[in-house]
Amino acid sequence: MTHDEILKKLHGIMKSTTRENVDWDSISEASRVDALGFDSLSILDLMYDIQQGFEIEFDPSELVHLKTVGDFVAFLETRTA
Amino acid sequence: MSTSTKPAQSPWIKARYLVEYAGLKAALGLLNTLPTTTSLALARGVGNLGYVFCGMRRRVSIENLRRTGVAGDAARARQLARASFSHMTQLVVETIWARYAPGFVEKHVTLAIPAATRDLLNDRKQGLLLATGHIGNWEVAGLAAARRKSVVGLMRPMSNPYVDAMVQRLLPPGGFRLVPKHSPDIGRFAEYLREGSVLALMIDQFAGERGMSVPFFGQPAQTHTAVALLHLVTREPLVFGWCRRTGPLQFELRASEPIVIARTGHKQEDVRAVLTRLNSELERAIGEAPEQYMWGHRRWKPVKASVGSGEE
Numbered sequence: 001m002t003h004d005e006i007l008k009k010l011h012g013i014m015k016s017t018t019r020e021n022v023d024w025d026s027i028s029e030a031s032r033v034d035a036l037g038f039d040s041l042s043i044l045d046l047m048y049d050i051q052q053g054f055e056i057e058f059d060p061s062e063l064v065h066l067k068t069v070g071d072f073v074a075f076l077e078t079r080t081a
Numbered sequence: 082m083s084t085s086t087k088p089a090q091s092p093w094i095k096a097r098y099l100v101e102y103a104g105l106k107a108a109l110g111l112l113n114t115l116p117t118t119t120s121l122a123l124a125r126g127v128g129n130l131g132y133v134f135c136g137m138r139r140r141v142s143i144e145n146l147r148r149t150g151v152a153g154d155a156a157r158a159r160q161l162a163r164a165s166f167s168h169m170t171q172l173v174v175e176t177i178w179a180r181y182a183p184g185f186v187e188k189h190v191t192l193a194i195p196a197a198t199r200d201l202l203n204d205r206k207q208g209l210l211l212a213t214g215h216i217g218n219w220e221v222a223g224l225a226a227a228r229r230k231s232v233v234g235l236m237r238p239m240s241n242p243y244v245d246a247m248v249q250r251l252l253p254p255g256g257f258r259l260v261p262k263h264s265p266d267i268g269r270f271a272e273y274l275r276e277g278s279v280l281a282l283m284i285d286q287f288a289g290e291r292g293m294s295v296p297f298f299g300q301p302a303q304t305h306t307a308v309a310l311l312h313l314v315t316r317e318p319l320v321f322g323w324c325r326r327t328g329p330l331q332f333e334l335r336a337s338e339p340i341v342i343a344r345t346g347h348k349q350e351d352v353r354a355v356l357t358r359l360n361s362e363l364e365r366a367i368g369e370a371p372e373q374y375m376w377g378h379r380r381w382k383p384v385k386a387s388v389g390s391g392e393e
């Protein structure tokens with residue numbers, strides 16, 4: 001998958017998972033994930049959907065250092081390559 | 082470590098918190114001077130008073146006991162509700178002793194755990210999800226598990242920051258930590274599991290409209306989904322455990338066989354499968370000791386809408 005394809009797919013998953021009212025047009029790769037309504041509990045929904053949507057397995061503790069949408073995209077690039 | 086450091090804004094609220102804190106501290110000081118049997122008798126007395134004077138909680142308890150069918154008639158419901166009040170106040174006293182008294186777990190807790198679960202507890206590198214409810218003495222359960230490996234309990238920070246800080250200070254040194262449920266640190270829970278800790282979660286609190294509606298005693302109850310999602314996402318083993326009081330200051334730590342729910346790719350169904358299984362384990366535990374359950378919680382509150390698997 002290309003960078004843009006991953007970003008688009010991730011965007012869609014985040015949009016369907018979060019419960020916050022987010023202005024998605026203003027979201028960039030620099031946007032922080034916690035600002036999109038994800039915290040230590042609600043991120044679990046997102047993890048399930050990412051694992052399912054991208055058909056990949058990962059240890060969720062690998063996400064500890066990911067802070068932004070761009071960090072997630074970079075992580076997924078390495079896993080879907 | 083305190084889970085809540087935000088000071089009270091209003092001077093009146095701050096004063097109320099300080100009064101509550103001082104009262105609790107005085108009560109703890111008193112407990113330390115009394116013999117065990119006296120303290121437990123006092124606790125039972127306070128529980129009985131609570132049953133008489135806390136009308137709303139009494140009504141909820143009786144209603145829940147009737148609703149679930151655990152009490153067949155009104156007289157039995159009243160009897161169990163009163164015993165439940167008494168159980169809760171004893172739990173406070175027992176917990177203080179359990180935290181302070183050296184060797185409490187070794188002297189007062191026996192294990193009734195299947196071999197497979199015991200192996201998981203004894204393996205210090207293996208993460209473990211422990212689901213439990215407000216049944217028996219859950220504080221002693223956590224302390225008993227912490228004798229085997231590090232335990233991290235998720236808690237909602239108390240509104241009174243002074244009491245919250247005191248609770249944290251009272252934790253015994255060693256392997257038992259309480260951490261707030263919500264944190265911006267997104268990978269935190271997975272990291273606890275990876276370092277080989279037990280991650281303990283309560284499964285029987287009303288989860289509101291963001292929980293999932295799952296049968297509990299045959300009636301839909303809004304249920305938190307975190308434990309199910311953690312199991313499904315991390316694939317770490319999951320057990321249901323609880324600590325039954327078998328006599329004065331005597332407990333038995335019980336646990337299920339490891340529960341494994343395979344992922345189907347349908348999140349809602351997978352989460353429901355885990356939660357349904359856990360609710361049945363809790364129902365079984367309650368059936369064994371209905372007087373040791375916290376019946377005063379409004380578990381079956383209606384919600385406007387049930388929306389998926391999200392957490393509170």
